[in-house]
Amino acid sequence: MxxxxxxxxxxxxxxxxxxxxxxxxxxxxxxxxxxxxxxxxxxxxxxxxxxxxxxxxxxxxxxxxxxxxxxxxxxxxxxxxxxxxxxxxxxxxxxxxxxxxxxxxxxxxxxxxxxxxxxxxxxxxxxxxxxxxxxxxxxxxxxxxxxxxxxxxxxxxxxxxxxxxxxxxxxxxxxxxWYSENLHITxxxxxxxRYGLHFMYSHDTVLEGNELTGNSVGIYLMYSNRITLINNRMLSHRGASGYGIGLKDCDDIVVRGNALLANRVGMYIDNSPSSIGATGTVEQNMIAFNEVGLLATPNTHENVFTRNAFMENEEPAESNGRGRLTRNSFSRDGFGNYWSDYTGFDLDGDGIGDVAYEPRSLFHEMLAVEPNLRLFVHSPAQQAIEFTARALPELQPKSVLVDPAPLARPPEIKLASPPADGAAPVMASLAAGLLLASGGLTVVFGRSPGIPVAPGGRE
Amino acid sequence: MSTMAAPAGNNAASSPLRAATTVGGIAMFARREFRDAIASRWFLLYTLAFTVLAVGVSFLSLSGVGSSGFAGFGRTAAGLLNLIMLIVPLMALTAGAGSIAGERERGTLLYLLAQPVSRTQVLLGKYAGLALALVCSLCIGFGVSAGLLAWRAGGVGVGAYILLIGFTAMLALGMLSVGFVISVVSRRTSVSTGVALFVWLALVFVSDLGLMASSIIFKLRVQEIFGVAILNPLQSFKMGVIVNMNASLDVLGPVGDYASHTFGAVLPWLLASTMVAWIVIPLAAAMVLFVRRQSV
Incomplete structure (x- = not known):
C-alpha cells in the first residue's frame, strides 16, 4: 500500500x-x-x-x-x-x-x-x-x-x-x-x-521470423553465401526496386517458409548462385498478391523451386530482360509448385497436375522488349493481346519456365500471424450503405409518376 | 426535390421562382428518366451482369488463400479494374446513346418539347435521371462485393474502395456524356447504338493498342506516352485507381514512375480532373448541339 x-x-x-x-x-x-x-x-x-x-x-x-x-x-x-x-x-x-x-x-x-x-x-x-x-x-x-x-x-x-x-x-x-559471419537474426x-535486412559479403547466417513492411526492399542479400531465410514475412515493398527478397550473386541460399505478400516483386534473383557447383533452394514459400511473383535475370540458373505457392500474382514469374528461366528446376523429387493460374488437370488425383505448367504471355514477352508498355497492364487491351496469342499459335511466345509437376492444390504453408484487421465492420457498413442508397433511390424516385410513362415504355 | 417537382411541372409558368422552375423541370425529367431506366430490361441486365461479375472477381481473387487478411483489396481491385473498364463504359455509352435518339424515334421527343420547359432542361433532366440510375446500379454491384470483402478479407482498404467507387462513377458519367453527344446527333437508335459500340471499341481496345504500336514504332518517350494515354478516360480511370491504391504508379513501369516523379501529389487530382473534363465537355457539346437544332 x-x-x-x-x-x-x-x-x-x-x-x-x-x-x-x-x-x-x-x-x-x-x-x-x-x-x-x-x-x-x-x-x-x-x-x-x-x-x-x-x-x-x-x-x-x-x-x-x-x-x-x-x-x-x-x-x-x-x-x-x-x-x-x-x-x-x-x-x-x-x-x-x-x-x-x-x-x-x-x-x-x-x-x-x-x-x-x-x-x-x-x-x-x-x-x-x-x-x-x-x-x-x-x-x-x-x-x-x-x-x-x-x-x-x-x-x-x-x-x-x-x-x-x-x-x-x-x-x-x-x-x-557488412563482412559479418555466423549471425543469428531473429x-x-x-x-x-530502405532495405529491411541488407547483407554485404556476410556469410553463414540464419534469418528467422523477421517482419519487414513497407521498405524499398525487404531482404537484400549481396555477395553473401550460405544464408538461410526461414519464416520471414515481407509485405508491401513497392517502388522501383520493391522486392520482397533480392539476391545478388549469392551462393547456396535457402529460402524456406517465408511469406512474400503484396510486393512489387516477390522475389528477385540476379545471377544467384554465381559460382560453379553452388545452388539455391526456394521451398514452401507463400508468394502471393505481388505484381510479379518471381523476377530473375535470364542468366540465373541452378535454383530449385519446390512446393511454393504462387498465388494470385499479377505475373507469376518473369525474366528480367529477354530470355527464359528454364535453367532452373521448378520441381524436386516429383513435387513442383502450386500456380494459381494453372489450367491443367489432375486425372489420377495424386495431387500433381498431369500437364506441365508453362506460362506463356505475349504481353509480357513484349514488355521484356519494350518496358514502357507496362503502362497497359490491368487493361482490356492486355487481355486482347493475350487472346490473340492464344488464337494464333504462331504468335505464341516460348514459356518463361517449365514446371513438370505442378501441384494441384496449394500446399499447407503456415504463415506467421496475419495482420490484425479491425476494418471489417467499416467495410460491412459500407456495403450496407451502398445497397441501402441504391434501394432508397429506387423507392423514392422510381415510384409515383410525374409525367405519364411514354407509350410502350423504353427497352 | 420530389415535393417541389410536382407543382412546378404541372403549372410551370405560374411559379414565382424561375430558378426553382428550372430545377423543378430538370428534376421532373430526371425522375421520369430514372423510372424508365430501372424499368428497362437492358438496364436490369447490365446491373445483374456487373454485380455477378464483380462478386465473382472478388470471390475468385480471395479464394484459395488460407490467411485471407493479406489479400486485402489490392488484388481484388486489379481484377475489378478490367471488368469495370469493359462493362461500365458499355453500359453508360449505350444508355446515353439511346436517350434522345430513342425519344426521337418513338416520336415522344415532340411531346416532351411541347411541355413548357426548355430544351436544356429536357436534356439535363434526362442526363440526371440516367446518371442516377447508373450510379444506383454501380452501388448494387460494389455493395455486394464490399459485403463479400468484409466477410472474407476483413475490410482492408476501405478508403481505396470508396475512391474506386468514386472514379467508377466519374467514368460512368463521362461515358454517359459521350453517349448523349451521339444521341443528340442521331435520328435512329440503331445508328446511335452502333456508333456508341464503335466508340466503346475505340476507347477500350483500339486506342490502347494503337498507342502500344506507336510507342514501339515511333519510339515514343515516356512523357509522350503518358500525355497521350491520359486523354483516354479509361487510362485516366485506371491510373487514378492505382495511384489511390498504391500512392504511386510504380506498377505501371517507366511511364508510371515518370508520372509519379513528375506530378507527385498532384497526380490524383490531374487524373480526376481529366475525368471531370470528360463529363463536362461532351455534356456541354451535347447541350449546344441539342439547343441549336431547330427541328425535333
Whole structure:
C-alpha cells in the first residue's frame, strides 16, 4: 500500500517536473567509481553530452534515463570489451554524414545492447569489429530526414557470431551487415526504411521470423553465401526496386517458409548462385498478391523451386530482360509448385497436375522488349493481346519456365500471424450503405409518376 | 426535390421562382428518366451482369488463400479494374446513346418539347435521371462485393474502395456524356447504338493498342506516352485507381514512375480532373448541339 503510494508520488513528480538536465560527467564519475564488470545504475534524468565507455561495466538505465548528444557527434561510444547498455533512451546525435555519428557505437566485442530506445540519431546502433555481441529488443528510429540522407538503423561491420533479435527499426536506411559471419537474426521488425535486412559479403547466417513492411526492399542479400531465410514475412515493398527478397550473386541460399505478400516483386534473383557447383533452394514459400511473383535475370540458373505457392500474382514469374528461366528446376523429387493460374488437370488425383505448367504471355514477352508498355497492364487491351496469342499459335511466345509437376492444390504453408484487421465492420457498413442508397433511390424516385410513362415504355 | 417537382411541372409558368422552375423541370425529367431506366430490361441486365461479375472477381481473387487478411483489396481491385473498364463504359455509352435518339424515334421527343420547359432542361433532366440510375446500379454491384470483402478479407482498404467507387462513377458519367453527344446527333437508335459500340471499341481496345504500336514504332518517350494515354478516360480511370491504391504508379513501369516523379501529389487530382473534363465537355457539346437544332 505504502509502496504503491510512493510509486504514484514518483510518477506524479516525474510528470510534473521536466527531467533535470545533468552533464555527462556525472555518468563518467559513476563509471569511474564502478568495479570492472560492475553494474552502474543510471538514475532518471537527461544527461547531456557524449559518453565514452572504456571499461567493462553494465549500464542499467532506470525509467527516464536519457542520454542526449545535443546534436553533436556519437552519443555513446564503447571502447572496452564486455560492456552492457540496457534500458536507456539515447537521442540527439550529430548529423554530419561523413563522421557517421550514431546513437551507440561499439568498437569492441562481447557487448550487450538491450532494450534501449534510440531516436533522433543519424545512425542507430553501429558495431565495428565487435564480435560475439548481442543486440536485443531495441527500438530505433533515425533522424527524420528524406530517405537519401538517413543513416542505418543498425549496422554490423566485421562483427562475427552476433545475435540480433527482437529489435524494431522505423524510418531509417538499412539494417545492414557488412563482412559479418555466423549471425543469428531473429524476430526483428523493419518498417518504412530502405532495405529491411541488407547483407554485404556476410556469410553463414540464419534469418528467422523477421517482419519487414513497407521498405524499398525487404531482404537484400549481396555477395553473401550460405544464408538461410526461414519464416520471414515481407509485405508491401513497392517502388522501383520493391522486392520482397533480392539476391545478388549469392551462393547456396535457402529460402524456406517465408511469406512474400503484396510486393512489387516477390522475389528477385540476379545471377544467384554465381559460382560453379553452388545452388539455391526456394521451398514452401507463400508468394502471393505481388505484381510479379518471381523476377530473375535470364542468366540465373541452378535454383530449385519446390512446393511454393504462387498465388494470385499479377505475373507469376518473369525474366528480367529477354530470355527464359528454364535453367532452373521448378520441381524436386516429383513435387513442383502450386500456380494459381494453372489450367491443367489432375486425372489420377495424386495431387500433381498431369500437364506441365508453362506460362506463356505475349504481353509480357513484349514488355521484356519494350518496358514502357507496362503502362497497359490491368487493361482490356492486355487481355486482347493475350487472346490473340492464344488464337494464333504462331504468335505464341516460348514459356518463361517449365514446371513438370505442378501441384494441384496449394500446399499447407503456415504463415506467421496475419495482420490484425479491425476494418471489417467499416467495410460491412459500407456495403450496407451502398445497397441501402441504391434501394432508397429506387423507392423514392422510381415510384409515383410525374409525367405519364411514354407509350410502350423504353427497352 | 420530389415535393417541389410536382407543382412546378404541372403549372410551370405560374411559379414565382424561375430558378426553382428550372430545377423543378430538370428534376421532373430526371425522375421520369430514372423510372424508365430501372424499368428497362437492358438496364436490369447490365446491373445483374456487373454485380455477378464483380462478386465473382472478388470471390475468385480471395479464394484459395488460407490467411485471407493479406489479400486485402489490392488484388481484388486489379481484377475489378478490367471488368469495370469493359462493362461500365458499355453500359453508360449505350444508355446515353439511346436517350434522345430513342425519344426521337418513338416520336415522344415532340411531346416532351411541347411541355413548357426548355430544351436544356429536357436534356439535363434526362442526363440526371440516367446518371442516377447508373450510379444506383454501380452501388448494387460494389455493395455486394464490399459485403463479400468484409466477410472474407476483413475490410482492408476501405478508403481505396470508396475512391474506386468514386472514379467508377466519374467514368460512368463521362461515358454517359459521350453517349448523349451521339444521341443528340442521331435520328435512329440503331445508328446511335452502333456508333456508341464503335466508340466503346475505340476507347477500350483500339486506342490502347494503337498507342502500344506507336510507342514501339515511333519510339515514343515516356512523357509522350503518358500525355497521350491520359486523354483516354479509361487510362485516366485506371491510373487514378492505382495511384489511390498504391500512392504511386510504380506498377505501371517507366511511364508510371515518370508520372509519379513528375506530378507527385498532384497526380490524383490531374487524373480526376481529366475525368471531370470528360463529363463536362461532351455534356456541354451535347447541350449546344441539342439547343441549336431547330427541328425535333
Amino acid at each position: 505504502r509502496r504503491g503510494a510512493v510509486a504514484i508520488l514518483f510518477v506524479l513528480l516525474g510528470a510534473a517536473a521536466p527531467l533535470a538536465a545533468h552533464p555527462m560527467s556525472d555518468i563518467e564519475a559513476l563509471i569511474d567509481a564502478a568495479e570492472p564488470g560492475g553494474v552502474v545504475l543510471i538514475p532518471p534524468g537527461v544527461y547531456e553530452g557524449n559518453l565514452v565507455i572504456d571499461k567493462p561495466v553494465v549500464l542499467d538505465g532506470q525509467e527516464g534515463a536519457i542520454f542526449d548528444g545535443m546534436e553533436s557527434g556519437t552519443v555513446v561510444e564503447v571502447l572496452a570489451e564486455g560492456v552492457t547498455i540496457r534500458g536507456c533512451t539515447i537521442r540527439g546525435s550529430g548529423e554530419n554524414v561523413t563522421a557517421e555519428p550514431a546513437g551507440i557505437r561499439v568498437l569492441a566485442g562481447h557487448a550487450v545492447i538491450e532494450s534501449n530506445t534510440i531516436k533522433d540519431s543519424l545512425f542507430g546502433i553501429d558495431l565495428r569489429q565487435a564480435s560475439d555481441s548481442v543486440i536485443r529488443g531495441n527500438r530505433i528510429a533515425c533522424k527524420n530526414f528524406e530517405p537519401a540522407r538517413r543513416g542505418d538503423g543498425l549496422r554490423l561491420w566485421w562483427s562475427h557470431n552476433c545475435t540480433v533479435e527482437d529489435n524494431t527499426v522505423l524510418s531509417s536506411r538499412d539494417m545492414v551487415f 524476430r526483428n521488425t523493419v518498417k518504412d526504411s
